[in-house]
Amino acid sequence: MSAPAIELRGISKAFGPVQANKDISIAVQPGTIHGIIGENGAGKSTLMSILYGFYKADAGEIFIKGQPTQIPDSQAAIAAGIGMVFQHFKLVQNFTVLENVILGVEDGAMLRPSLAKARKALTQIAAEYDLHVDPDAVIETLSVGHQQRVEILKALYRQADILILDEPTGVLTPAEADQLFRILARLKEEGKTIILITHKLREIMEITDTVSVMRRGQMTATVKTSETNPEELAELMVGRKVLLRVEKAPSNPGAAVLEVENLRVVDSFGVERLRGVSLHVRQGEILGIAGVAGNGQSELLEVLGGMRSGEGRIRVNGEEIDLTGKHSDGQSRRKRGIAHVPEDRQEEGLIMEYMAWENVAFGYHHDPKYQKNALFMDNAAIRADTAAKMEKFDVRPPNPRLKARNFSGGNQQKIVVAREIERDPDILLIGQPTRGVDIGAIEFIHEQIIALRDSGKAILLVSVELDEIMSLSDRIAVMFDGKIMGERLPSETDERELGLLMAGISGEPEGSVAEAVAEQMRKKEEREAEQHG
């Protein structure tokens, strides 16, 4: 066997008292796809930042192709043949693909020769790796999937042999993710080495040759993907047995509690974000809204939760509710029995600088049992209530006086979920319930949602994680570009069909899937640009 493309020996890195990486050793064989999987905060990103020269390791060595190598900055990483595709792209939005590719590696003060050289090189790369992007397209006109390709092109143009991708599918539709995986497979065939960082077990199983698991800053195992299974990997990630499938009885829906008719929302730039959405949720059922982020799901939740006004009709328990006036705020919604776990717990669901007990009263601070008298709040009562909720939802540490920002993502989310579910609402709106939440807490939160459903409540679930939608929902509605593309029963659909709906395609496309997807994306962006102007 030849020398590993990258080998790390005993890498450690601490931030203050937090040991982000502890004695990590890993060898990545050339020409393979090596997955690194772990929960949020397990230290994956820190490790990759060390490899790309953003951080300096406290201890340990890096070997590239058998040579000990120092990587003090990203220039050195590029020189060593390492290319990085970040989760959030580093592209200049109003530059063309070509201009972005040469950015930082121009040959001289005049751009023309560099551009010409890059154009030639890109044609070559496109042919070699089957990686086609129009070099003269301006970035902001490209779909997210294509922007990601530009990032890969940038790395290849800088002669990267080792490509690191950080959570690359987070922003992609399933169809786009499949295309990405095909590109990665092709790159591997051509001898490139790829490191794929993800928290999605499915992706690891689908595409990697070897997988390393990280937990709490340590590398807990490195195994051949063919010799493992998702259950084992989950156990390695969490440190205990985890239930990956959600166990639930068939739903037994009752009367419709929430009815939405022809809902429209125009944002502050004049762009229509909801374009006539109609749906209903019944007692004892979970309606899952699938869709790629930014297709109107957030706006739907915000109107229902009283954070934004809209046009149309919404009925709760048969009574129409106010969408624009005095009774359209969050307080009025809560009085109607609507609880809301917002998509972004750090910006909306919690006040990060508030202590846990202050957050447990948040939104319900008018509750008479939280008031001592007409003048003062009963802080002691809120703290007692918080302690009870923390116990019931296993929030750790169970300290009501700790600020929200000092809890882990999973425990923050448990605080929000406890606050909302314990109100025994008629309707629960829940957005991205498990984003940035560790697997153990995901399991717990899913159980709570199912339990609420089984007690006869109506639940509207919005998530960009298709797995989550498929496993929790009793019915699935797919949103694209501010409209419901269709409704399916989980038992009668599959990821492929949902993926196409998420890209705005109902039925089988005539030509290639990729072209149809690109066409829909383009239409959507054109409409938005037009209304924006």
Add this chain to the structure above:
Amino acid sequence: MDKMPAWADAILVPLISLILAALLSSLVILGIGENPIDAFQQMVQGALMQSSGWGYTLYYATNFMFTGLCVAVAFHARLFNIGGEGQVALGGLGVALACLYIPWPHWSLALLGSGLAAALFGAAWAFVPAYLTAKRGSHIVITTIMFNFIAASLLNYVLVNVLRPTGAMDPATAKFPEATHLPSFQEMFSTAETVMFRGSPANISFFIAVAACCAVWALLWRTRLGYEIRAFGHSESAAKYAGINPVRITIIAMLISGALAGMMAINSTQGEAERLVLNASEGAGFIGIAVALMGRNHPFGIFLAALLFGFLYQGGAELAFWSGIPRELIVVIQALVILFTGALDNMVRMPLEKLFLAMRKGDA
């Protein structure tokens, strides 16, 4: 985990900043050929060693408590109200009208009435910028500072053309009636044998300022309104989620803020000058910003910071009077204290946080 214990954040950081400011001030004093130790002694002597010095220190501190609270309440709603000057000026107008045109039978009733008028006028002056911010999205810093200028011009007009007694030469109101005279510390604390706080302007308003500190604390941390104000200040999007009306909170926070600034006038206008003069705020509106910053926007911190700035004001005046150090240099020293305790806060805080982290790591 918090980066350092609360006591270090609340006490150590300002203390170190203060020491740094004192050291730098010493260098400046040395630079002009004076002895910094003598100067410091002079300041302490003049401001703290006699009861009359204390009388001045507490008088200034009373002003700064009101304006510091004014800045702090707005700040908790993430509104930077730098319109204290204007709100104080209008508060003074309210006090003057209440004192001059209502025949009060007793000072206590006069204080009640003038305090209410001061708060109302200050709040009304803060209302316009608050409304523009809440409804029209104007920037509160711009509007409040512009309202300072408008207030100054308005007061100028009113004093010269409306309230000036016929025949008087200076732009000021007539002296307030005797019944509105507030008990000074001298009258309150002197016994038959010893005269305390001789000739100093400190008066009963000091206790009102202390009560205001307590009230603001209770408002912010014990009432639902305070809960909503702080929530809105930390995160507007979260406040919206919780159904807290941003327009309402912005306006209410600014009204309370303006009322607190306006109430400073019962100390300076009714308690000390006993008539309304031009520029009655004496810059306290701006000092309030530094006081609030140094006091971490907490009423108790503001109480301490106001005392410190009161000391600096009175000590500085003594220094200018008794030593060869020019008055401008006193302003430099005061500026250095504001610079270090306010603006350069992070310069001290960050190394200190690192130190605490390192210490904690040593323990672990």
